[in-house]
Amino acid sequence: MKIFDISKFTEDELLQIYNSLNSWQWNELLGEKPKNWDSMKRWHNSIIGRLFLKSKRDIISPINRQIRDEVGLNKILKWHWINNLGKTKEEYETWISNEMANNHLRF
Secondary structure (H helix, E strand, O other), X not given: OOOOOOOOOOHHHHHHHHHHHHOOOOOHHHOOOOOOHHHOOOOOOOHHHHHHOOOHHHHHHHHHHHHHHHHOHHHHXXXXXXXXXXXXXXXXXXXXXXXXXXXXXOO
């Protein structure tokens, strides 16, 4: 079930959005922040909180799940390695090959 319409975004925009949300930051490409976003808790530990109060995780998780389903984990990880970690494509390819060879990661 799609919660948020991501069809209007390019792949690179989706990767930027995923990265922002994964860091608990609202991305301006998504439009206006949800009400009370800045004061909203990241998640709720109590059952009462989880049942009755909205958290950032409640909003982020479905959007990032959609993005992950659309672009795939490999592209998300590659984008992170190049843009956040400052690594090269070759360094990413070496790392991902090692992770997959050692059964630490599967796609």
